[in-house]
Amino acid sequence: MFRSTPLLLALTGLLLGACTPKEPNLQTSNALTDGVLLPAYSTWTEADRQLAASALSFCAGNEDLQQARQIFLTAQARWAALQPLLLGPLAEGNLTWQVQFWPDKKNLVARQVESLLQQKPELTQADLDQASVVVKGLSAYEYLLFDKSLDLADAAQRQRYCPLLIAIGKHQQTLSAEILQQWQGEAGMAAQLKKFPNSRYAEAKEAVAEILRAEVSALDGLKKKLGTPLGRQSKGVPQPLQAESWRSQSTLSNLAASLATAERLWLGGKQDGIRSLLDADQAELAQRLDQAFGDSRGQLAALQRPLDELLADKAGRDQLNALYDSLDRLHRLHERELAKALGIQLGFNAHDGD
Amino acid sequence: MPRTSLAAASLLAVAISLAGCDDKKESASSQAVAPAATAPAATAQADEAAAKAVVRHYADLALAVFGDALSSAKALQQAVDALLAKPDADTLQAARAAWIAARVPYMQSEVFRFGNPVVDEWEGQLNAWPLDEGLIDYVATDYQHALGNPGASANIVANSEIQVGEEKVDVASITGETLASLNELAGSEANVATGYHAIEFLLWGQDLNGTAPGAGQRPASDYVVGEGCSGGHCERRRAYLKAATDLLVSDLEQMVGQWQPQVADNYRASLERKPAANGLRKMLFGMGSLSLGELAGERMKVPLEANSTEDEQDCFSDNTHNAHFYNGKGIRNVYLGEYRKLDGSLLSGPSLSSLVARADAQADASLKADLDASEARLQALVDSAAKGQHFDQLIAADNAAGQQLVREAIAALVKQTGSIEQAAARLGIGDLSPDSADHSF
CATH class of the missing domain: 1.20.1420.20 (M75 peptidase, HXXE motif)
Known part of the structure; x- marks a missing residue:
């Protein structure tokens, strides 16, 4: 080794x-x-x-x-x-x-x-x-x-x-x-992650694959973090006290912080992120990913109330379910289309139990 | 990551790739398709036949394991009847022994759960865990439950009507049907009113020893009618135990029916109708998912890392070492095409192992070696329990040697899962993605 x-x-x-x-x-x-x-x-x-x-x-x-x-x-x-x-x-x-x-x-x-x-x-x-x-x-x-x-x-x-x-x-x-x-x-x-080959990666593509796997796994994790209090796994009955960081009411701000990092991986600091690996003929996929990030980010930013309040009424739950669906689209785009477009096997430990 | 040599892919693998079970196939298998054009059709058919025989035998194994789970549940039912007829230390002891015996085949059945929806969607009523036992009966004052579970202290035994949040639920008559309807009450998965663990709690009571020695200590007098009844509401507790046990038996009967051969509309028939690759994927996915996410992750890593006896599988009875051992045995059974029945006879037949060996003897040998290693590591947990140190003591924060035993078992299961994936790849099943239950190792 x-x-x-x-x-x-x-x-x-x-x-x-x-x-x-x-x-x-x-x-x-x-x-x-x-x-x-x-x-x-x-x-x-x-x-x-x-x-x-x-x-x-x-x-x-x-x-x-x-x-x-x-x-x-x-x-x-x-x-x-x-x-x-x-x-x-x-x-x-x-x-x-x-x-x-x-x-x-x-x-x-x-x-x-x-x-x-x-x-x-x-x-x-x-x-x-x-x-x-x-x-x-x-x-x-x-x-x-x-x-x-x-x-x-x-x-x-x-x-x-x-x-x-x-x-x-x-x-x-x-x-x-x-x-x-x-x-x-x-x-x-x-x-x-910068010089290849090394004891961990034979080439840069393996490093990029590892970064993408970590990102996709986190996107899946965001769904779980929102889905659990929303009752997605519990017959639709909200479980506010099963939320991450419920005591400090930071569930949603945590989500936003994680999502922002995922988007930084996509865009890169200077337009040199994962997006830059897509060819011109994959521009349509790149745009859909841009939009998916923007949609999730926008929905999250539009939530004006803390999670426990949103969970307490139907309007709030509708908003959260819409956010969940948005995160789901973002996750699926990565898992199915982006990984394929980049020729990366997500495979083992991809946490996709569906 | 070891790479699959294309040359190592056998004609069988090619056949399976062609049969194709779903659209999940990735580049690895589509590469393997190419040489198939020149493969003699007869060979491909013969291999499909061999693979089908393996899937058919897998169904035979399921039938035998669920059949034994049923017969041992019936023995438990008799022991429960005897306890209720004459509640004393001996009949209680006999009922507990029958429960432990019934776990042996059931835990070997869990490898069929992942990948077979008919089992996965059914099993919650039988083996959901961990549970908030205060839903069922009396608990100690320092009882801790799932946060925000409105049913956590409902105590069905003590109340003919229970208050769950805003709602009142009528539980005056305790039947299997009533109890089953209370599972996941108010959406909380900790509300488990039926199955092995509900019965376990009714036979043992809470284990109040934490990570110190000892299991639950429920007295037999909890089942005495009239004078001498301890814990209160003995009539309802008796009805509960009886209803839960009867439900277990009828649920298992139903599952045995799903695996009977030559029944036109049961699960087995639909499994056997599909291309063999579909069945092989289910077998390998079940092995990998139980090995990795469920046994190594949920059942061992969580209690170990969190030093949490609350997350122990058979926590009331201190039978967790056996639960884990027989889970492991189930994985091994499916790979080797073997099952040692309760009557002592050995059921064996066409195995995954032989298919893999034909594709790549080395991959087969590695997986077999890993299965031996994991069985030895799980046996170490059983041996430790025999010496008086049970799983809940092994995971104590200050028990470094005990934790090491559990850690070694986890490591063996993780390694074994890697070999399961390799074996799957040799059969042309790429991207197996066993359920990791969100655990990384």
Whole structure:
């Protein structure tokens, strides 16, 4: 697997560098890595650094609950923005649940937070590292700051819950920094998306395929995140408390952040995204994808009320169902037509259970 | 990703590609079609015949497995009748033993679920899980349920009318039909009123030990009529247990009927009418989906990673190790064309394994080796339980060695799924996409 010596890699790099103009897949994988993937991972890591600092500051009484919540919401939005980019270290290490545990059908977050603090009132970082993924991430942090049964503006409650809040912040900071480090450097994930062949990909097209798979998988995930509270899998009966991030009412803003990243993969930072791989004779498909993105984005932006309110009346549910259908069209276009047009097999783990 | 050598594709593969089961075929199989033009038609027919024999035997396996599930459910029914006739520790113990015995064939039947809609659309009434048991009967005060489930504490045993959100539901008479109508009440999939797990809860009660040793401890006196009745409402609890058990038996009878040979309008007839490739795809898809998304993912990875006994398959009885082992056995059965019946005899016949071996002996050998490895890893969970450490203890946050056992079983199942995909490709079935249930490994 790791036979390639650094020298060989360097030579390969030189050779590839020499043959301009670049092959389109190579151009795209380079552009997306530098223009979309790396910046998103950096921003996420920075948001988690601020989250860890905020937990300390809030618990020391130097920040109020409102500020702490705001910083949490930023970290959560950065994580949502990362969803279409879950390839490489984060996906392979089975680490995503450490960042956010969802779906949480049985309210494990509340149950495990309370039982952990009962067992370890003087919780340490090491205690958290050994604990369940359920209490390590944003879902537990959200529970602490937003659940109606808690009030961390109250000093006595802060004393009880702050060790956990601080430990989660620190855990997220450490985890995200480690992931970013695995993206950077000569043998990092980013380099492997830019220079070929390497131990991961034989050629640029494989890297583009992997990026597309991650995006399509995330688009499918968006349907699930909207469909679950909407009751698409539960006889049409809305399940607002099964929504992702329901406590902080960020389900829809999370969707918007993820969708925006998917569209960035499509367009690229400088019109150098996946779209640029389609030939002139595939322009019609490109336009339909442009429209599909625009439709989903527009519908999402037009939702003026929070999710639980929309779920409560028919007009709201109609709007959400229309958004679901729009996301479904977008997903199908990618899965069926775009993948085919690019000659990419989505195959295994494409999460398409239909 | 290992690549499929075109040369390795056998004439059989070509035949299957030509037969074509749906429009899902991708470039790999359309490439394989090209040389078919020169293939002797007789050979192609012979291979289609061989593949059809494999599908027919698959239906025989299903018939035998569901038949055993039915006979062991009838034995459970008798044991439940005996418990109700004379509720004491011995009859309760016997009913629990009968439930555990009934799980052996049923768990081997689950490989038929994925890919066969007739099974998939039917199985929820029998094996839905995890459930909010407070829908059924009394629960401890620290009981946790699905968020927003209005039926989570309805307690059908204690109430002849239950309040679910705004709605009142009449449950005065407890029949199989009434209970079945309460499944997924108010849209919540945690509302499970029927099936193996409802019966399991009625026989064992809640397991209040978390990740510590011990299963549910329901006393037999919960079924005593009149004086001595514990838990309250014993008459209704008795009626519930009886109705749920009878429903299980009649549901299984119905499924056995779907797999009987020479019945013009049952599921088996429609399966056998279609091109063999359609059946082979279902077999492989079922194996892969149970192996990956369901067993490795929903049933092992979720409870392991979340240290969640709530997500344990047979959580009231602590029988999860067996549930997992026999799920694995079912996957193996379908590939090898074998099933060890409850009467001890071995049913065997034309197998997927032999078809794959003819196309690529190496692919067959790899998958067999993987099946052996996963069985050994699942056996390790059974052995651990025999030594007193059950699945719910293995997944405890502070049990590193226990977690490792579960992790190894998951890894073996994931690896095996890769080989299932390879085997499928050798038979010309590309893009198998086993259901991953949204898990990545």
